[in-house]
Amino acid sequence: MLLSKKQPSASATKWIEKVKYQKHKESYSYFTFFLNNPKFRYAAFLFVFLSLWFLLQVRWFPSTRTSQLVTQTTSKSSPGKCNGDVSVYVYVLPAEFNLGLLHDCNQLNVYTNMCPHVANNGLGQPLDNMDVGLGESNPWFATHQFIAEMIFHARVENHPCRTCDPERANLFYVPFYGGLHVSSKFREQNHTIRDALAVGLVDYLQVQPAWRKNNGKDHFIALGRTSWDFMRTDSGPDFGANCLLNLPCVKNMSVLTVERNPWKGSNQHGIPYPSYFHPSTSEQMLTWQRMVQGSNRPYLFSFIGAPRKGVGKAAIRDEMIKQCMESTQCRLLKCDHGNPKCYNPSEILKVMRESQFCLQAPGDSFTRRSTFDAILSGCIPVFFSRHTAYTQYAWFLPEEASEYSVYMDEQGDESKRIQEVLMKIPKEDVERMRATVIDMIPRLTYAHPNASNTDLGFEDAVDVALQALARHVGNIIL
Ligand SMILES: *[C@@H]1O[C@H](CO)[C@@H](O)[C@H](O)[C@H]1NC(C)=O
Ligand SMILES: *[C@@H]1O[C@H](CO)[C@@H](O)[C@H](O)[C@H]1NC(C)=O
Ligand SMILES: *[C@@H]1O[C@H](CO)[C@@H](O)[C@H](O)[C@H]1NC(C)=O
Numbered sequence: 001m002l003l004s005k006k007q008p009s010a011s012a013t014k015w016i017e018k019v020k021y022q023k024h025k026e027s028y029s030y031f032t033f034f035l036n037n038p039k040f041r042y043a044a045f046l047f048v049f050l051s052l053w054f055l056l057q058v059r060w061f062p063s064t065r066t067s068q069l070v071t072q073t074t075s076k077s078s079p080g081k082c083n084g085d086v087s088v089y090v091y092v093l094p095a096e097f098n099l100g101l102l103h104d105c106n107q108l109n110v111y112t113n114m115c116p117h118v119a120n121n122g123l124g125q126p127l128d129n130m131d132v133g134l135g136e137s138n139p140w141f142a143t144h145q146f147i148a149e150m151i152f153h154a155r156v157e158n159h160p161c162r163t164c165d166p167e168r169a170n171l172f173y174v175p176f177y178g179g180l181h182v183s184s185k186f187r188e189q190n191h192t193i194r195d196a197l198a199v200g201l202v203d204y205l206q207v208q209p210a211w212r213k214n215n216g217k218d219h220f221i222a223l224g225r226t227s228w229d230f231m232r233t234d235s236g237p238d239f240g241a242n243c244l245l246n247l248p249c250v251k252n253m254s255v256l257t258v259e260r261n262p263w264k265g266s267n268q269h270g271i272p273y274p275s276y277f278h279p280s281t282s283e284q285m286l287t288w289q290r291m292v293q294g295s296n297r298p299y300l301f302s303f304i305g306a307p308r309k310g311v312g313k314a315a316i317r318d319e320m321i322k323q324c325m326e327s328t329q330c331r332l333l334k335c336d337h338g339n340p341k342c343y344n345p346s347e348i349l350k351v352m353r354e355s356q357f358c359l360q361a362p363g364d365s366f367t368r369r370s371t372f373d374a375i376l377s378g379c380i381p382v383f384f385s386r387h388t389a390y391t392q393y394a395w396f397l398p399e400e401a402s403e404y405s406v407y408m409d410e411q412g413d414e415s416k417r418i419q420e421v422l423m424k425i426p427k428e429d430v431e432r433m434r435a436t437v438i439d440m441i442p443r444l445t446y447a448h449p450n451a452s453n454t455d456l457g458f459e460d461a462v463d464v465a466l467q468a469l470a471r472h473v474g475n476i477i478l
Helices: 003-036 038-060 062-076 099-107 148-157 178-184 191-206 209-214 282-293 312-326 345-353 370-376 418-423 427-440 461-477
Strands: 088-090 171-173 219-223 254-257 268-270 299-305 330-334 355-360 380-383
Touching (some): 088 148, 099 178, 148 178, 148 219, 148 461, 171 461, 178 219, 191 209, 254 461, 268 461, 282 427, 299 312, 299 345, 299 418, 312 330, 330 345, 345 355, 345 370, 355 370, 355 418, 370 380
Parallel strands (some): 171 219, 219 254, 254 268, 299 355
């Protein structure tokens, strides 16, 4: 049931998109034609009846659905098959824009030494304290939250939809490690120096023949940090951002980022933060999904996070910590004073696997990696801002937020009595939501970049992003 749900849902999305685009053109007249013709009316009735019957089957007999879908998955993985009209060309950039930056990995972030984190194509160090045996290759890594750009790069390089012929490509990937670079320059006072590499990238791109063909509209970058780090404003406070996403050339491109600017980011598309699980096979994925499905969850809810200094964002965090401490049904993992448990992935996932709901307070920005750790653990996320997920990851999340999450506005009354609100949700609803959350795991996971195309057998975050991007670019270029 778990994995393969992506098949129907991927095509369903495509279908919905298609319908949306055609709606105004043709469907209205077809529809009236059908209604006015008795023969067709009967056929339509029969069709609707059968569809409903089928839906009921799927709903009411989930176990049948399980076994069915697992078989589908196994048969589906044909060797190196590229799905979804994607043909992606990967620029071979001068090393200064990506791999060359890694030589100074201890200088890449003003707060941390990134050397352990950039290892293994950005997966980081293997984790051997995960108490789950998942076959021969270990899929667990202590992955850094801001490293998606490296994993994305490694995965696309090895992707069945990659083409080496720019003439045949419908997508052009510019593998710039912009997040790693910007965090190495946070303390650079001179803006010219801070922006230099971004400006250099744009100079490089604009003279490329492939750029000129569509003014870069079919080009994209993927960034492991939030868009705020690349959108310095003259009026706002200077927290170290550069100007990358404000450059006219980059505005013509699509920008994949772990957090988009909901107001000025029309060319920005949210991609998941990487969590710790990077499976190479659908077997590993299914084993994990079954494990979180069967997990015992004694806690109603949990919160993992640090109190924040300052007023605005701190308010909701402090409120949560207070409510969690007061509740016997809440598990709190408080991350102040460098609590080592907060840096231990197995500890974090354990807390989440034992909880039914995981509170997602906005952090330094709207989004949190923790949202993806929670989903990976089968823990239903509770959001307090629409910008923590709903306005961010449209390509990856079900359209209907209540299918997989709970929303309590941070200004509203519900967020003042979290336990009470969560306790009122009927058990069946909780189970349905959790099933949806567990079904979402594959699409939000970054598969191991070296996974063979034959074995992977499920669509991961990179597959979903490339397919959605190809549709999007197809629509803006035509
Ligand atoms: C992927 O394979 C290449 C070539 O065999 C190897 O150099 C690299 O370390 C592998 N990456 C990971 C993350 O294991
Ligand atoms: C910033 O750096 C550039 C290039 O090195 C230099 O020309 C400029 O004078 C510097 N600006 C300031 C304010 O120091
Ligand atoms: C961006 O695209 C527009 C066409 O939509 C084009 O006129 C403009 O020159 C492009 N900008 C750059 C920097 O390539």
